Amino acid sequence: MKFDDxxxxxxxxxxxxxxxxxxxxxxxxxxxxxxxxxxxxxxxxVLTGIMIWGVRHAHVYETRLxxxxxxxxxxxxxxxxxxxxxxxxxxxxxxxxxxxxxLETSSQSRSRFFGFFSLCVSSTIGIALAGNLITFLMxxxxxxxxxxxxxxxxxxxxxxxxxxxYIAYTIAGGAxxxxxxxxxxxxxxxxxxxxxxxxxxxxxxxxxxxxxxFLLMICxxxxxxxxxxxxxxxxxxxxxxxxxxxxxxAVAVVKAGAFGIVRVVYDVYGIEFSAELGLLQPLxxxxxxxxxxxxxxxxxxxxxxxRLAFSTVSQVSYxxxxxxxxxxxxxxxxxxxxxxxxxxxxxxxFCAGNFAETLGVHHVSRMHGIGRRMPWTMAAFTVGALGMxxxxxxxxxxxxxxxGAGAMAAGKPWVIAVLIASSLLNAAYFLxxxxxxxxxxxxxxxxxxxxxxxxxxxWMLLGPPLLxxxxxxxxxxxxxxxxxxxxxxxxITAREYHP
Amino acid sequence: MSLNEILNPVTLPAWIVSVxxxxxxxxxxxxxxxxxxxxxxxxxxxxxxxxxxxEILVHGPVQMVIGGWLPPLGIxxxxxxxxxxxxxxxxxxxxxxxxxxxxxxxxxxxxxxxWPLWMFLWAALNALFLSADIFNxxxxxxxxxxxxxxxxxxxxxxxAFRAAVRYLLVGLTGSLIYLTGVAFFYAVTGxxxxxxxxxxxxxxxxxxxxxxxxxxxxxxKSALFPMHFWLxxxxxxxxxxxxxxxxALVxxxxxxxLLRLWFTVFMPFINPFSAQLVGMLAAAAxxxxxxxxxxxxxxxxxxxxxxVAQIGYLFLIFPxxxxxxxxxxxxxxxxxxxxxxxxxxxxVFLSAGAVMHCCGHxxxxxxxxxxxxxxxxxxxxxxxxxxxxxxxxxGGFIAKWLYxxxxxxxxxxxxxxxxIIGGLLATAYIFRFFARAFINTPEVAxxxxxxxxxxxxxxxxxxxxxILGLAAxxxxxxxxxxxxxx
Numbered sequence: 001m002k003f004d005d006x007x008x009x010x011x012x013x014x015x016x017x018x019x020x021x022x023x024x025x026x027x028x029x030x031x032x033x034x035x036x037x038x039x040x041x042x043x044x045x046v047l048t049g050i051m052i053w054g055v056r057h058a059h060v061y062e063t064r065l066x067x068x069x070x071x072x073x074x075x076x077x078x079x080x081x082x083x084x085x086x087x088x089x090x091x092x093x094x095x096x097x098x099x100x101x102x103l104e105t106s107s108q109s110r111s112r113f114f115g116f117f118s119l120c121v122s123s124t125i126g127i128a129l130a131g132n133l134i135t136f137l138m139x140x141x142x143x144x145x146x147x148x149x150x151x152x153x154x155x156x157x158x159x160x161x162x163x164x165x166y167i168a169y170t171i172a173g174g175a176x177x178x179x180x181x182x183x184x185x186x187x188x189x190x191x192x193x194x195x196x197x198x199x200x201x202x203x204x205x206x207x208x209x210x211x212x213x214f215l216l217m218i219c220x221x222x223x224x225x226x227x228x229x230x231x232x233x234x235x236x237x238x239x240x241x242x243x244x245x246x247x248x249x250a251v252a253v254v255k256a257g258a259f260g261i262v263r264v265v266y267d268v269y270g271i272e273f274s275a276e277l278g279l280l281q282p283l284x285x286x287x288x289x290x291x292x293x294x295x296x297x298x299x300x301x302x303x304x305x306x307r308l309a310f311s312t313v314s315q316v317s318y319x320x321x322x323x324x325x326x327x328x329x330x331x332x333x334x335x336x337x338x339x340x341x342x343x344x345x346x347x348x349x350f351c352a353g354n355f356a357e358t359l360g361v362h363h364v365s366r367m368h369g370i371g372r373r374m375p376w377t378m379a380a381f382t383v384g385a386l387g388m389x390x391x392x393x394x395x396x397x398x399x400x401x402x403x404g405a406g407a408m409a410a411g412k413p414w415v416i417a418v419l420i421a422s423s424l425l426n427a428a429y430f431l432x433x434x435x436x437x438x439x440x441x442x443x444x445x446x447x448x449x450x451x452x453x454x455x456x457x458x459w460m461l462l463g464p465p466l467l468x469x470x471x472x473x474x475x476x477x478x479x480x481x482x483x484x485x486x487x488x489x490x491x492i493t494a495r496e497y498h499p
Numbered sequence: 500m501s502l503n504e505i506l507n508p509v510t511l512p513a514w515i516v517s518v519x520x521x522x523x524x525x526x527x528x529x530x531x532x533x534x535x536x537x538x539x540x541x542x543x544x545x546x547x548x549x550x551x552x553x554e555i556l557v558h559g560p561v562q563m564v565i566g567g568w569l570p571p572l573g574i575x576x577x578x579x580x581x582x583x584x585x586x587x588x589x590x591x592x593x594x595x596x597x598x599x600x601x602x603x604x605x606x607x608x609x610x611x612x613x614w615p616l617w618m619f620l621w622a623a624l625n626a627l628f629l630s631a632d633i634f635n636x637x638x639x640x641x642x643x644x645x646x647x648x649x650x651x652x653x654x655x656x657x658x659a660f661r662a663a664v665r666y667l668l669v670g671l672t673g674s675l676i677y678l679t680g681v682a683f684f685y686a687v688t689g690x691x692x693x694x695x696x697x698x699x700x701x702x703x704x705x706x707x708x709x710x711x712x713x714x715x716x717x718x719x720k721s722a723l724f725p726m727h728f729w730l731x732x733x734x735x736x737x738x739x740x741x742x743x744x745x746x747a748l749v750x751x752x753x754x755x756x757l758l759r760l761w762f763t764v765f766m767p768f769i770n771p772f773s774a775q776l777v778g779m780l781a782a783a784a785x786x787x788x789x790x791x792x793x794x795x796x797x798x799x800x801x802x803x804x805x806x807v808a809q810i811g812y813l814f815l816i817f818p819x820x821x822x823x824x825x826x827x828x829x830x831x832x833x834x835x836x837x838x839x840x841x842x843x844x845x846x847v848f849l850s851a852g853a854v855m856h857c858c859g860h861x862x863x864x865x866x867x868x869x870x871x872x873x874x875x876x877x878x879x880x881x882x883x884x885x886x887x888x889x890x891x892x893x894g895g896f897i898a899k900w901l902y903x904x905x906x907x908x909x910x911x912x913x914x915x916x917x918x919i920i921g922g923l924l925a926t927a928y929i930f931r932f933f934a935r936a937f938i939n940t941p942e943v944a945x946x947x948x949x950x951x952x953x954x955x956x957x958x959x960x961x962x963x964x965x966i967l968g969l970a971a972x973x974x975x976x977x978x979x980x981x982x983x984x985x
Contacts, residue, residue, distance in 0.1 A: 067897075067972070068901070068972070068975070069972065138896075141891050152937045155940075160934055160937060179903075182903040182904060185904060186904055186908045187907075
């Protein structure tokens, strides 16, 4: 076997092995833990870079390991998986920096935390690189389990309750997904991801069974993607420490569900075949409903992290919406939002964590004048929030533009109405925060100005949101540059429609 | 005998039985050496089983006749892929239990009685998996049952004693029913060999009585619902290493015999109805055992009821294999359940034992914050739980996947529904423990220190349950040697 055949496995091990070693480290070995975390994250970035370059130039990176007589564990780098891999690689790096500053000084059980954190990222990478449904399922369940200790990390009654809700939802969803996969395997014998889909030959044989399988799989994935009414666990899970919420909402759990939906629609059923079976209309309706519902609920949350959580419910469904509209333009919009939403939402959660950690502010109603005390954090928050609303030239605008244009091209003008309604609602729950933070008089002593002569908070807490905010800005501003998320989404779309 | 003859792979089965037997005798004669005899047995047996497995993979099933006498006078031993896999899992689990027991019993008076009985039980298990005829299977089953009863009584408490007596009565009743069946079988066929296709000519009706009796006896001994009543008290009240051995290995002994009988001699006579009937009991076991585990207030009782549920999965092999479509997937799936459950359940019982060793009790309600005290044990419990629930990547998942595939291909989807419900219930009862264990409390009660070997052997076994999920191609290749569906 060549090096290329092992690269996908290697990239998985850059977080898996540090995770396992970290478990064995005693609590006080902070420096070792940091070195392992950052070393693994850095190596992953380098390997991801190599693979992106290779995939662009039609290299094939594929690890195949036999799992059962007729089933293989396949890790495969296609255009779509590289997008997810790159997103999780970059965001893991910044989140690790953030988590070190956030937890290493105060919290207990840090080896456990960082061990599971690395395993959680490994699962995400596995999901990104999975080359068939069984491999996907394997890492999808692994993600469920490795996230549980992170959600309950604080060990408070509240977090344990959130953990229980999380497990109940995700295990049930996993079971639905397992039935779907097993049924599909029994029916057609193959479960490999294929650009352009692989079920077209079976169109006349068993359409109703294929519809039911689709329903099962989307329900299973919809739990993690927080499609209403399967979203109940997400707002509760925000009791987790800030870095966990950031990772959960931007790239790990929620994104795994959305990515799975994209995979099932494009690479299992095929977008044209999905349309033929009449599967896209209900999916689009569910996504549209979720978009509006999440935004409406977000309006009424005073707790900042909870407002962000409901905003995630809404925003992640843009991806499902893009997948549910037939036509390349909408596809580009949905796929690029995988990255854009990740960059913007992780920024917002980092900022929320900074407010909480530095000033103890958890609620929107206490954010008067907070921009004077923490201008840089508030600036990053502003970029994230405006991006979510869809203000040009930020990343969120690009997604919404393509989704809207794609909907028009597909003859679905009602989608435009949903997009407008959602943007107005986004504005309604984000702009008051910005107004309050920047323009209102500080209500609490000490919020007046930044501390003289030093940073507003620890540099490792401040750097990550600034970096991700910058990336969200650049993703919109330089959308046409080579290797930008948009350009990569175009590449994926071209391969999906003309395999 | 020349050295060459002694080291001939064909004689390996005899050595695999004799070594633990010799260790048992040594432990009786020189009680202080018991622990070391155990370690020595573990290493030697593992090496011999590995050699036997290699021999079977390369040259096919191994047969030998002890002392040169042919049956029925002599004792015939036979080993195919299934026997090798059972011997292998026994060597692995027993090896870990042996190491664990050295920590568990160190400085305890029970140690003297434990080692001879434990080595004897191991010898009986090995002999059972190597027996080539129905009568010898009976003898080994009886030896296994008696040593198990003595081990249950080891802790000396009144509860343990009551459980042991009940266990003894059930075991004897089961054996007696089985033995009656054997007698009928001999009367009809005139032989007791396992690989007899010669008897097929006789009328099917005459096979009904022996089959029903033998199956009933074995089902009672394997604790299939509703014959499971004796299992939870016996498994929950024994000392931790014994609980692990009982749940992981001993119940598999009688199940193994039923498996052999069902798929060799009785295969042509079994009608689909009896297979579906067994399936219904299995489904009831899965649901009932899981529900009881959800209600149990003690950790070891929870684990014991989980065994009742998992035995249900084993018995689903019979209805699922009764249909030709989908090939031998159910056969492999059932055996995979046997192997992965052995690792996972032993790991869970051993870590529950560590918890009990530390806290002095195993009331789930009062185990809050235990993760801070015993992180390795809790992690072992979690990893093994992954396999018990049937989540990937674990042996339990492979087993469940194979079953599910067969159920869907063969059009018996209802067994799939039962398995999915069983998985959800298993999640619920496993996470009951974590919901207490992860509570962050300043007052983690003081407790005894736990020897590291007790925590790490449990973790090792839990890892094996996971690794089984990644080693399926190799394991199924071994199980394929002598598979009755060829």
